[in-house]
Amino acid sequence: MxxxxxxxxxxxxxxxxxxxxxxxxxxxxxxxxxxxxxxxxxxxxxxxxxxxxxxxxxxxxxxxxxxxxxxxxTPSILFMSPDAREMRETLMRRGVTVGETAERGGSITFNFSDPEGNYFAVQEIKK
CATH class of the missing domain: 3.10.180.10 (2,3-Dihydroxybiphenyl 1,2-Dioxygenase, domain 1)
Structure with a gap:
């Protein structure tokens, strides 16, 4: 098991x-x-x-x-962050390709790409 x-x-x-x-x-x-x-x-x-x-x-x-x-x-991976907007801003400052934020049902998400074009999602989760 x-x-x-x-x-x-x-x-x-x-x-x-x-x-x-x-x-x-x-x-x-x-x-x-x-x-x-x-x-x-x-x-x-x-x-x-x-x-x-x-x-x-x-x-x-x-x-x-x-x-x-x-x-x-690439598997579809959803990472969790306590502050998705701040993480997105940080990634943008570091030169990472990021998507727009989306808010649905109180949940904020965005995606980002690695240099090989693989995309990953981030969702805000409050502690």
Whole structure:
């Protein structure tokens, strides 16, 4: 049985460049990197060291060759923030492509893109 939710794999063209974006622009923390035979790199990141979940960036090309039957599209991920508007403004100042904010039912959301054109959503959640 599944006991908890742990990691989300995100397949990218350049795991190191993607990790630099997530750390430098989004504010994630790198908690691990593994170098496999043949120079294959995976990088694990988390928004906070107390978080139960993390993302793992892995080389898309390697997976395409090893397991061509797998779906390699970016998963639809909804991140949570205590202040979505402030986060959006911060990302804009850092040069990140962001979408407009939307407010529905008292919930504020927006999306942002990584340098490879993958989009992710952020929803405000009050503590």
């Amino acid at each position: 599944i006991s908890r939710f742990g990691k989300v794999m995100i397949y990218v063209n350049d795991p190191r460049a993607a990790a630099d974006f997530w750390v430098g622009k989004i504010g994630f923390i790198e908690v691990g990197a593994e170098q496999y035979e043949g120079g294959i790199l995976s990088v694990e990141l988390t928004p906070d060291l107390s978080s139960d979940a993390s993302i793992v960036l892995f080389d898309r090309g390697v997976v395409e060759r090893m397991s061509p039957e797998l779906h390699l599209g």
